[in-house]
Amino acid sequence: MGDDGVATAFGLIIVGAGPAGMAAAIAAAGRGIDTLLLDEQDQAGGQYYRALPTGLNGSPRRDPHHHAGDALRARLSAGPAKVALQRKVWHIRLDAAPGGPATFTLQTLGANGNEIWTARALIIASGTTERVIPFAGWTTPGVMGLASASILLKAHQMLPGRRTVVAGSGPLLALVAAGIIAGGGTVAAVVDLAGTTDWLRALPGLATRPALLRQGMSWLLRLKRAGVPIFTRHTVVNAGGRDGVESVDIQPVDARRRIQGQTAPRTLSADSLVIGHGLTPAGELLRASGVTFIPRPDAGGWVPDCDDYMRTSTPGLFAAGDCAGVAGAETALLRGRLAGLAASALLAGLPDDQLAALTATTRRELRQAARFSGASAALMAMPAGLADSVAPEVVVCRCEGVTLAQIDSALDAGASELNQLKIWSGCAMGTCQGRFCAEMLEHRLRRRALAPQVAGPLRARPPARPLSVSALLGEDDGAPLILPEKRP
Numbered sequence: 001m002g003d004d005g006v007a008t009a010f011g012l013i014i015v016g017a018g019p020a021g022m023a024a025a026i027a028a029a030g031r032g033i034d035t036l037l038l039d040e041q042d043q044a045g046g047q048y049y050r051a052l053p054t055g056l057n058g059s060p061r062r063d064p065h066h067h068a069g070d071a072l073r074a075r076l077s078a079g080p081a082k083v084a085l086q087r088k089v090w091h092i093r094l095d096a097a098p099g100g101p102a103t104f105t106l107q108t109l110g111a112n113g114n115e116i117w118t119a120r121a122l123i124i125a126s127g128t129t130e131r132v133i134p135f136a137g138w139t140t141p142g143v144m145g146l147a148s149a150s151i152l153l154k155a156h157q158m159l160p161g162r163r164t165v166v167a168g169s170g171p172l173l174a175l176v177a178a179g180i181i182a183g184g185g186t187v188a189a190v191v192d193l194a195g196t197t198d199w200l201r202a203l204p205g206l207a208t209r210p211a212l213l214r215q216g217m218s219w220l221l222r223l224k225r226a227g228v229p230i231f232t233r234h235t236v237v238n239a240g241g242r243d244g245v246e247s248v249d250i251q252p253v254d255a256r257r258r259i260q261g262q263t264a265p266r267t268l269s270a271d272s273l274v275i276g277h278g279l280t281p282a283g284e285l286l287r288a289s290g291v292t293f294i295p296r297p298d299a300g301g302w303v304p305d306c307d308d309y310m311r312t313s314t315p316g317l318f319a320a321g322d323c324a325g326v327a328g329a330e331t332a333l334l335r336g337r338l339a340g341l342a343a344s345a346l347l348a349g350l351p352d353d354q355l356a357a358l359t360a361t362t363r364r365e366l367r368q369a370a371r372f373s374g375a376s377a378a379l380m381a382m383p384a385g386l387a388d389s390v391a392p393e394v395v396v397c398r399c400e401g402v403t404l405a406q407i408d409s410a411l412d413a414g415a416s417e418l419n420q421l422k423i424w425s426g427c428a429m430g431t432c433q434g435r436f437c438a439e440m441l442e443h444r445l446r447r448r449a450l451a452p453q454v455a456g457p458l459r460a461r462p463p464a465r466p467l468s469v470s471a472l473l474g475e476d477d478g479a480p481l482i483l484p485e486k487r488p
C-alpha cells in the first residue's frame with residue numbers, strides 16, 4: 001500500500017505460502033500473471049516445507065523436507081511473483097459489479113501495519129487446523145498437539161519434553177515419535193486409536209506411493225529399535241499433574257473408537273503428552289467469503305464445493321491445498337498448480353477447452369495421488385465414538401472455558417442450529433473463533449438435535465485472525481479502514 005493509503009492492485013492474490021500457495025504462485029506468475037503471495041509466517045513453506053528459523057545456533061538437523069522446501073522457495077524467489085510475508089489476512093471483501101469483473105479486497109496486518117490489497121482473482125491456500133478430541137487434563141501444561149509438536153521438532157529443533165507419550169491417529173504419530181527419538185528424547189509410549197486391521201485396510205492405498213510408505217516403515221523401525229511400546233486401539237483418558245504433566249492414563253477403544261470403560265486405565269509415567277486426532281480444513285477465509293461448503297468426512301470435514309479446476313461457487317475465487325480437503329503435501333502441491341493455472345486462464349480469458357488442455361497433466365497426477373491421500377486421510381477421520389465418550393465436566397472450548405455440560409444445557413434449552421448453539425453456549429466465541437472447538441460443537445448438535453442435519457459450517461466473521469485494536473490502528477497513517485459489511 002502506498003503512503004497515500006491506496007490499495008496495491010494485482011491480477012491474482014494467493015493467501016498461504018505452503019506447498020499449495022507456492023505452487024500456485026509459480027504456475028500463475030510463470031504465465032505472466034501479476035501475482036502476490038501473502039502469508040503470516042516469516043518464511044514461505046507452510047507446515048510441510050517449514051523452513052528452519054534464520055539465526056538458529058549450532059548445526060541444525062536438516063531432513064528431506066527442509067531440502068525439498070528450500071528448492072521450492074528458490075524456484076519461487078527466482079520467479080516474478082511478489083511475496084509478502086508476516087501479513088495476517090484478517091478480512092476479505094468481494095465487490096462484484098453487475099456484468100463486470102469481480103474485485104477482491106484483502107486487509108492484512110503485519111510489519112507494515114494495516115495494508116490493503118486488491119485483485120481480480122483470489123486463491124485461498126490456508127492449509128489445515130489440528131483436531132484434538134478433548135479429555136480430562138488436556139489443558140494441563142505439557143500437553144500439546146501432534147502437528148504442533150512437528151513444528152517444534154522440525155523448525156525449532158526442540159523436544160516437547162524429556163519423556164513423552166505420543167498419542168492420537170494417523171501418520172503424524174510415527175513421524176513425531178521417530179523425530180523425538182532422533183532428537184535425543186524418550187518416547188514413553190505410542191498410543192494409536194487405530195488398530196492393526198485399520199492400518200492393513202489402508203495399506204493398499206499407502207503402497208501406491210512406495211517411497212512414502214518406506215519412509216513410514218523406517219519411522220516404525222526406529223521406534224522398535226528404541227523399544228517403544230505401541231498400544232493400538234487405545235486412547236488417552238487423562239493427563240494427570242498439577243503444574244505440568246506427570247502421568248498419562250490410557251484405555252482401550254472398540255472399532256468405533258468408543259472407550260472401553262470396563263477395562264481399568266493403565267497409567268504411564270511421562271512429563272509431556274503430544275496428541276492429535278487428525279486435521280480439518282482451515283476454511284475460515286473461504287467461509288467469510290461466502291462460498292458454498294459440502295460435508296466431506298473423508299477429507300477432514302466441511303470443504304468448499306470446488307469443481308475440477310479448484311473453482312469455488314464464487315466466481316474468481318479458488319481454493320487449493322488442504323483447505324480444499326485434507327489430502328497431504330503432494331496433493332496440495334498439485335492442487336496449487338492447478339488453481340494457479342486455472343486462475344491465470346480466467347485472467348487471460350481462456351475458454352474452458354483450452355483450460356482443460358493446459359491442466360490435463362496436473363489433473364492426471366492428482367487422480368494418481370488420490371489413493372494415497374485417501375488412505376492417509378481415512379486414518380485421520382473424525383473419531384465419532386471417541387467424541388461421544390467426552391465426559392460432561394471436560395472443557396471443550398479452551399478460549400472461553402466452556403464445558404460439554406454447558407453445551408448440553410444450551411441444547412436442553414432448545415438451541416437447534418449451529419450458530420445458535422455457539423451463541424447460547426459461548427463455545428467458539430473466543431479468540432480462535434471455533435477453529436479448534438466448532439467440530440465438537442457440531443458433533444454434539446448432530447447427536448442431540450431432533451433433525452440431525454447441520455446446514456453448514458459455522459458462519460465466519462472478521463477478523464479471521466485474533467488481532468488487537470491497538471495493533472490494527474497502530475500509528476494513524478491515514479489509511480482508510482474497510483469496515484465489514486453488516487450480515488444478518
Ligand SMILES: Cc1cc2nc3c(=O)[nH]c(=O)nc-3n(C[C@H](O)[C@H](O)[C@H](O)COP(=O)(O)OP(=O)(O)OC[C@H]3O[C@@H](n4cnc5c(N)ncnc54)[C@H](O)[C@@H]3O)c2cc1C
Binds near residue numbers: 015040126150321323
Ligand atoms: C501444525 C501442523 C503441522 C503439520 N506438520 C506436518 C508434517 O510435519 N508432515 C506432514 O506430512 N504434514 C504435516 N501437516 C499437514 C500439512 O499441513 C499438509 O499436508 C500440507 O502442508 C498442506 O499444504 P497447504 O499448502 O495446503 O497448507 P499449509 O502448508 O498448512 O500452508 C498454509 C499456509 O497458509 C498460511 N495462512 C493461513 N491462514 C492465513 C491467514 N489468515 N493469513 C496469512 N496466512 C495464512 C499459513 O501461515 C501457512 O503458511 C501439518 C499440519 C499442521 C496443521
